[in-house]
Amino acid sequence: MGKKIESSYFTELALKYSRYNSQEIKISSLKNTNLKQIERKGKYLIWNLIGKNDYTILNHLGMTGSFNIYEKKKQLQNHLNKEKKNYVKVVLEFTDESSCVFDDMRNFGRFHLFSSYENLTNRYPAVAKIGLDGFNFSLEDFKSALELKRNKNKALGILLLDQRFVAGIGNIYKSESLWRAIISPYKIAGDLKHEEILRLSKSIQEVLNDAIIDGGSTIKNFKSNKVEGKAQEWHAVYGKEDLPCLRCNAKIKRIIQNKRSTFFCENCQSGKKSR
Numbered sequence: 476m477g478k479k480i481e482s483s484y485f486t487e488l489a490l491k492y493s494r495y496n497s498q499e500i501k502i503s504s505l506k507n508t509n510l511k512q513i514e515r516k517g518k519y520l521i522w523n524l525i526g527k528n529d530y531t532i533l534n535h536l537g538m539t540g541s542f543n544i545y546e547k548k549k550q551l552q553n554h555l556n557k558e559k560k561n562y563v564k565v566v567l568e569f570t571d572e573s574s575c576v577f578d579d580m581r582n583f584g585r586f587h588l589f590s591s592y593e594n595l596t597n598r599y600p601a602v603a604k605i606g607l608d609g610f611n612f613s614l615e616d617f618k619s620a621l622e623l624k625r626n627k628n629k630a631l632g633i634l635l636l637d638q639r640f641v642a643g644i645g646n647i648y649k650s651e652s653l654w655r656a657i658i659s660p661y662k663i664a665g666d667l668k669h670e671e672i673l674r675l676s677k678s679i680q681e682v683l684n685d686a687i688i689d690g691g692s693t694i695k696n697f698k699s700n701k702v703e704g705k706a707q708e709w710h711a712v713y714g715k716e717d718l719p720c721l722r723c724n725a726k727i728k729r730i731i732q733n734k735r736s737t738f739f740c741e742n743c744q745s746g747k748k749s750r
């Protein structure tokens with residue numbers, strides 16, 4: 476990240492396809508822009524480049540697309556010379572000698588340049604409907620998602636399950652994230668204070684990443700790869716109705732929000748004093 480583009484081009488092969496050769500922006504315009512970040516949105520990667528003009532790229536790996544990153548120019552040359560050169564669609568070279576090559580054997584991938592994110596979502600409206608990546612999102616993006624008209628009046632116990640808000644939070648992690656953040660599931664998204672937004676954004680990412688490390692939650696008899704997940708061992712509230720809260724010892728409560736169970740501690744998650 477932060478690398479500056481020295482040259483950027485579609486290969487001759489790519490230009491045989493209309494989706495590469497009929498773009499709003501010439502790929503050579505990316506020269507001298509800096510790669511700010513690559514954001515994952517569902518199956519799409521959104522590249523943000525900043526410079527004299529800012530650009531946004533919609534990238535989809537399709538079924539067979541892949542990226543290769545090289546540190547040295549020689550490695551790039553080797554890649555371009557070898558047998559698989561017929562798969563190369565996009566080449567980006569950076570000022571520090573490193574490079575990035577997009578290969579796509581079966582041509583289902585996309586590498587589409589736009590002058591703004593708005594133009595991108597006009598062309599690909601589905602992208603705008605995909606929520607933040609629950610495993611990794613910025614506080615800034617989380618805050619703006621909370622402030623969206625369709626989100627700000629919703630109770631968090633309902634909103635956290637909406638995949639257009641944050642993708643990847645299931646029913647278990649909804650309850651766990653709120654408990655960790657010490658926030659009531661009844662709390663309305665638009666009413667969150669800055670401190671609460673900070674805590675919630677952190678706890679969602681922590682909970683989802685902990686779940687991966689532990690092999691995911693096991694629900695009833697569901698088994699994945701024949702190894703039962705150990706995640707339920709660290710569940711603080713999910714499935715623990717009437718058991719003591721690990722933080723304040725009050726009884727965990729189960730409520731129904733939008734037909735789904737929410738588990739929480741009415742004592743400490745409501746901002747009341749711990750006992």
Ligand SMILES: [Zn+2]
Pocket residue numbers: 720721722723724725740741742743744
């Ligand atoms: Zn509690």
